[in-house]
Amino acid sequence: MTKTPLPSARLLRPRLVDRIVSDPTGSVFLRAPAGAGKSVLMQQAAERVGAAVCALHAPRPSDVQDGWLFWDVPSSARTARLSAQVADTVAHLVIAHRPSQKITGLARRVLHGGAQTIDARALSFSAEEIDTRLPAPVIRRLIEQYAGWPAFLPLADTADHELAAAYVGETFLSQLSPAPTTRLSLWLEAPAPDPEDDWCDALPPFLLAAPDTQAELIAALRSATAARLEGFSKSAAVTEVATALEAAHHPLAAMQLLLDHGHEAHAAQILAHSRGLELIYESNLDEFSRIILRFSQETVATNETVLFAITRTLMKQGEFQRVRQLVAKHLGSDYLDPLKVLSRGTRFSFAARRFRLNMMISEDMTPSDAMLQRLGEFMADYPVGDDQKWAAFYNALLEFEIRRRNFREAEAAAARALIYFRKIGGHPLLEFFIHLHLTVLHLTNGDARMARPAARTARERLHSVTHPVEQEFRMLRLVEAALAYEEGQPQKLVAFLQQDFDAFARAEIWPSLFHFAIQYSSQAVMDHYPASIRPRFLDGLWLHLAERMDLLQTIQIRTATAYQNEGRIGDAETALQNLRATQATPAEAMTPDWLCALQERDQITLATARLRCAVQHPAPGPQIDRQVAALESNPKATLRESVALKIWRAHLAHKRRDTAAARSHLHSALISASRLGCFGVLSEQRIFLAPLLREARIRQHLETSPDIRATLAIYAGSISTPKAKARAGGLTEREAQLLQLIASGNPNKRIAQTLNIAEPTVKFHLSRLYAKLGAKKRGEAIQSAHALGWL
The missing domain is CATH 1.10.10.10 (Winged helix-like DNA-binding domain superfamily/Winged helix DNA-binding domain)
Structure with missing residues (x-):
């Protein structure tokens, strides 16, 4: 059986009627949006004094009855005027109108006599006003679900969502143009109390004050707003809606709407207004990609902003080869040569040069001094005051200096980038990348104690990002797992390999992070997986890195290290001999002077791997001590490498039965590892370290130091792998x-x-x-x- 709705007209409002009829000023304004019950209240007040209500655009003198004029301004009137003739004959004037309507002809009357305004808040029902005149559930529903709005009194008894939405659309939203309707729809996505916008006057005040408590009214508004926007999108108003979305800082939604309706040029303009390349750092990557990749080939060919937004998206997805093909197709093959692009007098635009710098971050090349000089020249063209562009420049410089093993210069570049980010009020995602870079820098160098605070700050900044950043959280999990590994807890690194590594490797990873990932992940594989799995893992890495050929050497070195750890020196040497750099420098050319003078990261890494084979060889050669010492003295050697080289020197001394020298070198290595918090290197070098620690005379000497005892305890815990347990259980x-x-x-x-x-x-x-x-x-x-x- 259908219930009969409660008619709001039957609910008398004596308190408000008393306020109206006893008003001393002579002028009462019932000022509230549609649905506030203005007309009903005015009718009740008019009946109290025995007068009629005028609903004309302009009241006549005959509408004044016994000095009373009740004027209900028609909703269709944008402005209304009370004539001087009528104003002079009215003793008691009551006007009901909406906030958007302008009433003129009353300035003199209000100035000299004053006025009383009964606004939307006063017109809203309260539980105290209704008291016991309605059932308690109806009162509660009206107050808690419909903001106490008089028009919804019938729905408080019998809910009807479709009817509520229709009423809202016809009554509240009909007066709103596309722009405010769009802004209202954005507010409805996550309603916050007390908004400030021109659409607020159209809604009940209690709804705006506490939107989270008015679920049914919010639902009705959402339905009505969506329907109204759909109507706009089918007309010429679609561009006005898009402009409103852009103004409200929703450029992706604006572009999607325009692309849906064929306004591609306008969508490209919004992309340009939104700083094109930087927009990707302020958006959900999947959403950004889905919209940006919809631009036609014709627009890509003629609009650099669109071209670079698309190529930046492809880089984030790890599609670097496609990026090279696209830029070469649209900008010419000489764009692939960074020296030509960055030089002064180049034919390329400033935006094109900036993107080429961005590409260099993803290319595994170590910039030469000439390249850095070109970068300095390009830097002179940067606009003064564009702090975000300057921050991005120093971010690139940070990556290049890490590759060049200029760690102090890299830290200085990071500090400079952060200064520029602070000038623009901060940028959590890009600041995250800076601190992540610093974490990688310190761990690559071997200083875990400096890496820890950088990692903590990186996590803080990433948690401040308001859109989904799963790819970045995956990067963070890697460096945090590496930090745990350095503390003697390899389980996080093993879990990262099992759960995250494939997705990590398929996305955009800058080279220093990829070298870092290969180093740590391959070490975890060596430590925790059977020998038969290791080649398959390294082959899998190669599949991920097919576009970045310069990483082949790093992978081959890690393959050789895996062979070395299994005692397969011949296989390790073969893996290294297949590299072009090894063939260009035969073993006899690796003199101490040559090793001391090496500058490039890849040269030092390869020389270290070759020396490791020589140190492990039963007959390492007459120069081996001088070679290891020379590489240790190389200013470009990392702190981590220095610890390993000290352990090798201790191993060589032990083979010569020089216990004193072995103790000295090993003591120095362990103290360095302790001070750096870099304990992972001890686990990596256990094929040399384990025999030394089994020597009683060496062990007893070392354990006199509390720091070394603590270091050895962490080392013992880190090697408790299944294989280590097997060795401890008696297996050879x-x-x-x-x-x-x-x-x-x-x-x-x-x-x-x-x-x-x-x-x-x-x-x-x-x-x-x-x-x-x-x-x-x-x-x-x-x-x-x-x-x-x-x-």
């Missing part, structure tokens, strides 16, 4: 290798090829392994090893 290095290989399903022949030993030797080692595990066959051995935590 070879038996531990065999256990991992049979657990991966390798037959004896494949194991023999992997370890470069004869097949009968494999069988001999397996028989010893089975005996230690109390097993008779492979399945039993694997089961026992799992139970012991050795796999």
